[in-house]
Amino acid sequence: xxxxxxxxxxxxxxxxxxxNGLTVYLQPKAGFNKTTAVLGVNYGSIDSQFLLNGEKVIQxxxxxxxxxxxxxxxxxxxxxxxxNKTGARSNAFTSFxxxxxxxxxxxxxxxxxxxxxxxxxxxxxTQEKVEREKGIIDQEINMYKNxxxxxxxxxxxxxxxxxxVLSEDIAGDVASVGKIxxxxxxxxxxxxxxxxxxxxFITGKLDPSETLRWIEDNQAGKQVPKxxxxxxxxxxxxxxDETIQQSKMDVSRPKxxxxxxxxxxxxxxxxxxxxxxALSVMFDLFLSENSVEYDKLYHDEIIDDSFSWEFENERxxxxxxxxxxxxxxxxxxxxxKQIIADIPEKIDSLSxxxxxxxxxxxxxxxxxxxxEEAISGQFDGFIGExxxxxxxxxxxxxxxxADVSAIANDFLSRVTVQEVLIQNR
Amino acid sequence: MKYEIAxxxxxxxxxxxxxxxxxxxxxxxxxxQHENYAKLALLAELLENCSAKYNSELLVxxxxxxxxxxxFGVTVLRYGNQHTLQVSITFPSDKYLPAKSQLTSEVLNFLxxxxxDPFVDGQQFDQAYFRIHQxxxxxxxxxxxxxxxxxxxxxxxxLYYANDPDHGNFLMGTPQEMSHIDSKSLFNFYHQVLFQxxxxxxxxxxxxxxxxxxxxxxxxxxxxxxxxxxxxKVKPRPVDDVQRAAKDIEGSQSVLSIAxxxxxxxxxxxxxxxxxxxxxxxxxxxxxxxTNVREKHSLAYDIHxxxxxxxxxxxxxAGIDYANEDQVTEMVADQxxxxxxxxxxxxxxxxxxxxxxxxxxxEVDHLGSLIEKQYIQQIMGFSLSDSQWEDKVEAVTxxxxxxxxxxxxxxAIFQLNSRGH
Numbered sequence: 065x066x067x068x069x070x071x072x073x074x075x076x077x078x079x080x081x082x083x084n085g086l087t088v089y090l091q092p093k094a095g096f097n098k099t100t101a102v103l104g105v106n107y108g109s110i111d112s113q114f115l116l117n118g119e120k121v122i123q124x125x126x127x128x129x130x131x132x133x134x135x136x137x138x139x140x141x142x143x144x145x146x147x148n149k150t151g152a153r154s155n156a157f158t159s160f161x162x163x164x165x166x167x168x169x170x171x172x173x174x175x176x177x178x179x180x181x182x183x184x185x186x187x188x189x190t191q192e193k194v195e196r197e198k199g200i201i202d203q204e205i206n207m208y209k210n211x212x213x214x215x216x217x218x219x220x221x222x223x224x225x226x227x228x229v230l231s232e233d234i235a236g237d238v239a240s241v242g243k244i245x246x247x248x249x250x251x252x253x254x255x256x257x258x259x260x261x262x263x264x265f266i267t268g269k270l271d272p273s274e275t276l277r278w279i280e281d282n283q284a285g286k287q288v289p290k291x292x293x294x295x296x297x298x299x300x301x302x303x304x305d306e307t308i309q310q311s312k313m314d315v316s317r318p319k320x321x322x323x324x325x326x327x328x329x330x331x332x333x334x335x336x337x338x339x340x341x342a343l344s345v346m347f348d349l350f351l352s353e354n355s356v357e358y359d360k361l362y363h364d365e366i367i368d369d370s371f372s373w374e375f376e377n378e379r380x381x382x383x384x385x386x387x388x389x390x391x392x393x394x395x396x397x398x399x400x401k402q403i404i405a406d407i408p409e410k411i412d413s414l415s416x417x418x419x420x421x422x423x424x425x426x427x428x429x430x431x432x433x434x435x436e437e438a439i440s441g442q443f444d445g446f447i448g449e450x451x452x453x454x455x456x457x458x459x460x461x462x463x464x465x466a467d468v469s470a471i472a473n474d475f476l477s478r479v480t481v482q483e484v485l486i487q488n489r
Numbered sequence: 490m491k492y493e494i495a496x497x498x499x500x501x502x503x504x505x506x507x508x509x510x511x512x513x514x515x516x517x518x519x520x521x522q523h524e525n526y527a528k529l530a531l532l533a534e535l536l537e538n539c540s541a542k543y544n545s546e547l548l549v550x551x552x553x554x555x556x557x558x559x560x561f562g563v564t565v566l567r568y569g570n571q572h573t574l575q576v577s578i579t580f581p582s583d584k585y586l587p588a589k590s591q592l593t594s595e596v597l598n599f600l601x602x603x604x605x606d607p608f609v610d611g612q613q614f615d616q617a618y619f620r621i622h623q624x625x626x627x628x629x630x631x632x633x634x635x636x637x638x639x640x641x642x643x644x645x646x647x648l649y650y651a652n653d654p655d656h657g658n659f660l661m662g663t664p665q666e667m668s669h670i671d672s673k674s675l676f677n678f679y680h681q682v683l684f685q686x687x688x689x690x691x692x693x694x695x696x697x698x699x700x701x702x703x704x705x706x707x708x709x710x711x712x713x714x715x716x717x718x719x720x721x722k723v724k725p726r727p728v729d730d731v732q733r734a735a736k737d738i739e740g741s742q743s744v745l746s747i748a749x750x751x752x753x754x755x756x757x758x759x760x761x762x763x764x765x766x767x768x769x770x771x772x773x774x775x776x777x778x779x780t781n782v783r784e785k786h787s788l789a790y791d792i793h794x795x796x797x798x799x800x801x802x803x804x805x806x807a808g809i810d811y812a813n814e815d816q817v818t819e820m821v822a823d824q825x826x827x828x829x830x831x832x833x834x835x836x837x838x839x840x841x842x843x844x845x846x847x848x849x850x851x852e853v854d855h856l857g858s859l860i861e862k863q864y865i866q867q868i869m870g871f872s873l874s875d876s877q878w879e880d881k882v883e884a885v886t887x888x889x890x891x892x893x894x895x896x897x898x899x900x901a902i903f904q905l906n907s908r909g910h
Contacts, residue, residue: 073509073585095507098851142784148775148840151847170850171843199787206910207790207808209741210637268854314738316631353550362546368625370632389632420554427557430581434508434856489739 065090065276070454073433078272079450084288085260088279089450091267091439099268100168100436101177103184106263106446107256108161109236110229110380115295116255124243125229126201126236127252129158133201134249135165135184137193143183152176158234161379162446168436173270174278181264181282187253191246198241205235212313213387216484220323220385223309223482228300230381258289263445268436298380303480308397312489319486320393322400326382327478333448338459340377341425342471345463347373347384348421349414350403357403366396379446393485401481408476411469418465429457490698494690494705496713502701503693503863508856511694512579513596513701515604516864517686520719521572523654527626527662528678529565529574531670534622536576536679537563539608544615549603556595557581561603567660568868569721569799574682576604579856582695593696597704605710607679613672614679623667630664637744638791638806641905645746645804648732648901649725656723656800687716689867693860721868722754723800725900732901740907743811747821748804748901753893755798756871761881762889767796768841769828769890771805775837777824778805786820788813799869803897811908818902828894831887838887845882849875 068077078090112123135156136143147154152169154176165184169176208214222231235241266275303325330339350357351373361367371388390396432438432453442453492500543549553559559580566573578600583590608615634640643659650657661667688711692701705711753763771778771794778792792807809817827833852858866872873881 096854098854142775142780144774145836145840148773148844149836151840151843151845153844153848154774168851169847171847196787200783200790203742203788203808203810204790206742206810210808210907212635314740315635316633317628353546354554356547359545359547363621365621365624368628370629389628420551424554424558427559427581430509430557430585431560431579434510436854 065272068450070452073454075433075454077450077452077454078276080276082259082280082283084283084286085258086283087263087445088276089263089265089443089445090270090272090275091265091452092270092272093268093436096268096436097170098168098436099170099173099266099270100166100440101180101264101266102164102166102440102443103180104263104265104445105163105184105257106161106261107163108159109232109234110160110298111256111296112229113297114255115293115297116251117293120297121251121255123248123252124236125232125240126234127244127248128163129235130197130201130241130244131249131252132156132158132163132165133197134189134193135187137197138183138188143179146179146183147176150175154180159378160230160234166440168268170269177275177278178282181279184257185259185286187257189246189249189253194244194246194249198244201235201241202238205233205238205241208233208235212315212319212486215311215313216319216321216387216486217385219309219311219484220321220482221383223307223484224303224323224325224383224480225300225381226304229298230300254289255292255294258292259283265440265443265445267439300381303482306481306483308483308485310485310487313486315389315486315488317389317391318393318488319387319389320396321385321387321484322397323482323484324384324386324404325480325482326475327480328474330377330382334451334455334459336377336447337451337456338463338467339471340375341456341460342463342468343375343377343384343475345418345421345425345468346407346411346472346475347375349411349417349468350407351386352421354417354420354424361396361399366390366392366399397483404476408473411472412465415465418468422460422463425460426457429453429460492702494688494702494708494711497716498688498690498711498714500690500692500702500705501863501867502696502698503691503859504696504698505693505856505859506695508582508694509585510579510581510856511593511692511696512577512856512860513600514691514860514864515576515600516689516691517574517682518571518689518716519682519686520717521567521570521655523658525572525678526565526658526660527666528670528675529572529682530661531623531626531667532675532679532682533563533565533574534626535614535619535675536603536607537561538622539615539618540602541606541608542602544608552599556592556599557586559592559596561599565660568865569723570719571721571868574686576600584695593700594704597701601708604683605708609676613676616672619672619675623670626661627664627667630661630667637738637740637742637905638808641744641746641806641903642804644734644736644905645748645901645903648734648903649748649802651728651732653726656725683710684712685714687714689864691860691864693856721799724752725750725801728900731899733903735904735906737906737908739909741910742808743814743907743910744806744808744905745814745817746804746806746903746905747818747899748802749897750801750900751796751803751893751897752801753798753896754801755865755869759889759893760798762885762893763796763798764845765838765841765882765885766828766890766893767794767803768845769833769837770794770803770824770894772796773841773844775840777827777833778821781824782807782817782820788817788820810910811906814904814906825894825897829891831891838890842882842885846879849878
């Protein structure tokens, strides 16, 4: 096992790629009672079109999320029953690019580990089970559609990436889910649920060598699937002309979002994390409560505590979404665009503010180190090298304002922008 | 360890070296009366965002960044009949900070500044500051309707406590109440809270206890007081009929919310059977509601029940199609009957017990949960060792669960109807 030591924080990471291709990351936490394990599949909602051994496959939107639901449903039991026996908590999430299965437990760690590996690696699909799931997923889709903040967020991404897989909701829609067949589910599983396309990250109470042996024993009992040639076809056409896309829902005040699509190239691995952290710092410098820009918007009563922004950097795309409830939507859009346009000119003079922001982020990382959820949630096993929060904090420490400025300029010089406005009916 | 800072002002320490951060909670408490709800919520907002020294939101925010991104918040809570203003701060241990850092002292000074020296103009809060936060709070209260689940929960609570605004009203008040508060009267209210409320401070982490205890001794307002004594558990007034209400919305889903009175409270003999009953009913992903309404009949994605042991209430909420509302309502009642009749497997019951034990053992990995647990035990005057707690869970019988289920009496139903769905 490869050992990565983080002496500043009294933490260690153990890494091993097994003979079947599955990569295992173990991060023991001294004194903790609980263990959290996340089995990640490098497969998400945007992977619905691909070449399989040279042949083009187009699957209905929402297939990855559908598959996630179906993994829990076995021949004569539900996987939750197995976790229930040991009292573990389990869950799963599908994003644009990943599907994560996880459990946490203070008891019977090995049993739960076997349950996790077995239920994701041994599928059981039938026509009847596929049909029954559709009603549940329809309700899930309708629940999200009922939430105007969620709608605003996904409409923004859709207008940044028109006519692409990113313009579909992660769960698809009721019509696309209705089209999913047993054959679709089987094909998606065979194509993407392969050990070399998975990573297993475990943190908390654990003994690294014993845990690795358990995982190896579990994997030894499974056949390695036949090799396939997979090429993902994720076409992301350019953003169209900037527009304010408007819609109506029951809302108390208008909801506005401003979406920023990055069209620059993001490096992979550690450098990619550096890029992400730098852009987060950039947004903090101009849009956090520490910034004079935020303060002005707040005191001009254009924004309030509903203001937020987030930056997503995923496989093949990156974007930011800024959102707020406001009585002055057009004024907000105008002012935000001006703030963003002024960043390149202003950023280099913000050295005190930059130090302050670093200080804050540094403390935030220390705070995350006490949480197994944060440690495992922040980890991405598919960026070519292991980068944990203990690495991220070191990347942050060595970051300079010049680094942030250079990355900000790269991003902003090619960024494309769209807005969404949801008003009351 | 427990220290008395002054009469009615206590400090409890929970020392541990397991975490890289520490946390301080300060609870100001007094009996819940609805006339105070909007006032305390606005006060929390004003104490959180500015002080005399940090007289803009920007300056507070930058001071927190200087203190390594310490998470600071002032919120309102209700524990049964107890109205609570809670000040909290979480911050990294000096060990992980640059040499010579003395963050604990800095944090204590900051807390004293924020609590004792607010942003005022004479005998009132600064007018402009007051007005902008009052208006933001009104906007927030108006926006609750955008969140269908939460809106339904509040409507259900109001129905459940018909003509009992101390318990039925939302903890942060109404937009109307919020708009009627003026800066001067709120400043008077602030003094009442500061000098009359019972104060319970809890600290957890790798902290110098003496330093913290001495620090709080310097809070001039933390002086002797005689806190009121009152019953914490909420006993609702009897009602003749089930209270029902419905509202139409244009949306993609209907939300069904049902409340039962379950007169079993934290510390009662039936407390553990009641907790397990709720897990079996709708509190877990193996519960009867989840298994039968969601998994077997595909009628919902989200369906769950929650048990509040301070007010003796169990509620069910489900996001469903309008057309299925009657069917789901009937199925909820059926699951309750099944629990009375004991129609569930031993395996399920054992698993639910195992899950509670597992979660209990996991809690010690969260500093926040450790402190919260300590506080609840303190105010309820009921505490058990870990092994006693687990024994109580294990000892729960089917008969006890059936008895609990029989005590559930339907009290309120709120339907948020999206007739297209």
